[in-house]
């Protein structure tokens with residue numbers, strides 16, 4: 001019987017050996033064997049079948065991390081998924097796997113600001129040049145390709161400004177020029193967008209967000225196709241970037257309800273977006289209004305939308321924007337997103353970093369809302385009372 005992914009998520013990873021619905025947390029540095037022959041046999045099996053879940057040392061994982069990797073590989077429809085201690089660890093691992101001194105990389109201008117720091121500043125010290133492209137004008141990507149270009153790094157949608165890009169076009173440009181591709185797919189997750197199926201070599205998700213869903217664990221996943229598997233495996237080994245079993249357990253537990261939560265985040269966000277779209281002072285940075293390029297690009301590639309949105313607010317007085325945010329009673333103020341609870345942030349330079357293509361007028365301000373799983377009518381009422389302060 002073919003099962004849908006929703007059913008698979010509920011029924012997988014049962015532990016009939018221990019008679020438990022959920023798999024046990026297997027913590028180990030030393031993996032114990034019956035004999036030296038047993039060690040050698042396991043090592044030979046690992047060499048023959050490198051995705052098969054054979055380990056001879058705890059740094060390679062235990063059955064707890066392997067179960068999570070198997071679930072994510074099915075969700076991503078990828079060749080394999082590596083798991084890292086944070087989402088940013090997966091960003092680093094993707095880049096470190098394929099980029100070497102002397103190479104050039106092309107990066108989407110609105111990437112998560114630590115990704116910008118890593119590529120623009122840190123990699124420069126290792127003689128890697130980074131060029132940023134405009135997410136809504138892919139000519140800026142094409143014209144910067146040189147013989148040295150090794151990687152195109154996409155984040156979709158872009159952080160803070162939520163720009164949706166023509167992903168198919170980016171892949172065809174990369175393939176034509178034999179360049180590796182990576183995408184940060186934390187916003188949509190493979191529940192709504194499957195980048196490896198689309199043609200990307202690597203796809204990153206911060207598991208800290210929707211995978212865990214409860215704001216109590218950090219982790220990252222890096223899905224790969226067969227072409228880059230060996231390179232990422234080698235880099236993973238040398239960097240030691242491996243998720244621990246306790247965190248893997250919590251992320252596996254969160255994944256059980258990924259579909260239910262994301263469907264609800266989407267429905268709630270849609271209701272909040274409908275309310276906000278009527279406000280003349282606000283430009284919604286969320287795929288809601290059908291006439292925009294962003295909406296078309298989202299519709300072309302995604303099967304749904306998550307709960308994170310941006311508001312571009314026109315207000316002469318920046319203090320009134322702060323007052324609006326500070327007056328929200330049901331939204332917490334804090335970093336991260338993807339948990340069950342709503343969050344709000346005023347996005348200033350610290351969050352966006354210095355971008356090349358961000359056109360923000362003096363009287364325009366960015367606010368980010370994460371729409372959680374509360375009753376959307378309560379969230380709308382809360383936003384309504386806080387909006388009184390905008391001037």
Ligand SMILES: Cc1ncc(COP(=O)(O)O)c(C=O)c1O
Pocket residue numbers: 086087088089091112155159184186187206207208209218219220336337
């Ligand atoms: C788009 C995006 N990618 C990657 C990360 C990094 O994930 P983590 O916080 O798990 O390291 C974040 C964190 O906010 C993010 O927003």
